[in-house]
Amino acid sequence: DIQLTQSPSSLSASVGDRVTITCRASQSISRYLNWYQQKPGKAPKLLIYAASSLQSGVPSRFSGSGSGTDFTLTISSLEREDFATYYCQQSYSTPMYTFGQGTKLEIK
Amino acid sequence: QVQLVESGGGVVQPGRSLRLSCAASGFIFSSYGMHWVRQAPGKGLEWVAVIWDDGSKKYYADSVKGRFTISRDNSKNTLYLQMNSLRAEDTAVYYCARETTVIAQFFFDSWGQGTLVTVSS
Numbered sequence: 001d002i003q004l005t006q007s008p009s010s011l012s013a014s015v016g017d018r019v020t021i022t023c024r025a026s027q028s029i030s031r032y033l034n035w036y037q038q039k040p041g042k043a044p045k046l047l048i049y050a051a052s053s054l055q056s057g058v059p060s061r062f063s064g065s066g067s068g069t070d071f072t073l074t075i076s077s078l079e080r081e082d083f084a085t086y087y088c089q090q091s092y093s094t095p096m097y098t099f100g101q102g103t104k105l106e107i108k
Numbered sequence: 109q110v111q112l113v114e115s116g117g118g119v120v121q122p123g124r125s126l127r128l129s130c131a132a133s134g135f136i137f138s139s140y141g142m143h144w145v146r147q148a149p150g151k152g153l154e155w156v157a158v159i160w161d162d163g164s165k166k167y168y169a170d171s172v173k174g175r176f177t178i179s180r181d182n183s184k185n186t187l188y189l190q191m192n193s194l195r196a197e198d199t200a201v202y203y204c205a206r207e208t209t210v211i212a213q214f215f216f217d218s219w220g221q222g223t224l225v226t227v228s229s
Contacts, residue, residue, distance in 0.1 A: 034215045043219035050213040091214040099153040
């Protein structure tokens with residue numbers, strides 16, 4: 001089974017900061033990596049698919065990069081509504097798409 | 109607009125059964141693979157099961173294999189999750205999610221609001 005490890009598990013940042021979250025896969029998954037945002041009490045929301053493709057309607061301050069085993073989600077300038085938990089997901093091992101453990105982004 | 113609405117959650121005793129439903133609207137349900145994903149209180153997301161668009165193939169996480177059954181009725185635009193032999197560790201919010209494919213990339217672009225299942229005596 002493919003394992004995804006996110007780092008850090010939690011992160012404190014301020015509005016306007018640039019933030020990077022990392023997701024590492026236990027084996028190469030090419031670019032089969034998605035990112036989701038989840039706010040408390042809400043369903044996850046797709047941000048990025050195929051490692052770097054921005055989902056329609058998602059602000060351009062979100063970007064993704066990487067391939068193989070190492071991936072990053074970057075928020076270029078944090079806004080208040082970005083404070084949430086972020087999950088990576090692999091879609092290489094189709095159709096059983098596992099998730100990382102999550103990164104909680106909190107206000108400093 | 110795409111809408112997924114789960115129902116059927118509640119409190120159930122260990123060892124008992126429960127069936128969740130996910131009503132879909134706003135898209136051609138029979139053209140999409142569908143998944144169940146769960147989230148235990150305060151924990152991360154756990155993929156549970158998937159069913160092909162035509163219902164021909166089904167796959168399960170090891171943690172639910174042999175106890176849960178995913179199914180769908182394309183005439184009713186509804187996805188189901190039959191959960192048997194429930195355990196305390198099955199306590200979670202259960203989400204249905206639509207799988208979309210773009211140039212051989214797969215992702216969940218629509219999710220329901222979730223339904224809470226609590227397994228407790």
